[in-house]
Amino acid sequence: MDAWLFENPLPLATICGAVAVVAAWRALSGGGRIPAAAAAIAVLCGATGILAARLVVTPGEEAKAVAEELVRLAEEAEPLRALDLFAPNAVLNYQRRENQGLPIATIRRALGTLNGVHAIESNRVTRLRFATLDARTGEVELSCTTVTMRSGSAIPTSWVLRVRRMGEGESARWLIDRITFESMFGKPPPMNLW
Secondary structure, eight states: OIIIIISOOHHHHHHHHHHHHHHHHHIIIIIOHHHHHHHHHHHHHHHHHHHHHHHOOOHHHHHHHHHHHHHHHHHTTOHHHHHTTEEEEEEEEESSTTSOOBOHHHHHHHHHGGGTTTOEEEEEEEEEEEEEEETTEEEEEEEEEEEETTTOSOEEEEEEEEEEEESSGGGOEEEEEEEEEEEETTBOOOTTOO
8 A cells, every 4th residue: 555555646646537537527518416526536536645645654765765865975975874874783685685694894894985995976876766565664776876986987786775663652763774785787796895
């Protein structure tokens, strides 16, 4: 339901709009009150869906916001602030989500290179897809083309970030608990990259 209503209300609104147009046309061509009521109900349903999508923030949308913040902080060479977006037990996977994860210390070392040899000179996000996995988990597929001080040329990479709501109430935060480095130049990345 999250994906089809809250994260992307366009299909529902389009269907409701089409039903409203057909019903209104029938009402105007002498169909009476029933088609007119159907048109009004379809417009109301479509508008309600769009309003609900604007009011409800899904776990997928929360994950997208965290991923965008991570990209921004990486571009600005802010490794400590970027590290704050990760859960204390976060892991780094190479190639596939199911592979053995490396501990948070590996992520810390990798982020530490952002204001050194891997400082980003330019970056372009080429893909950003998000999805809700459950009520406390969202996932983002992210691809970038990045030029670093060390590389001198554009390097295309693909990542998957799993973001979970940690804690309860006012202290709850959305944090990355797994980041998967899927590919570099369309191939599996070397595990000793950092």
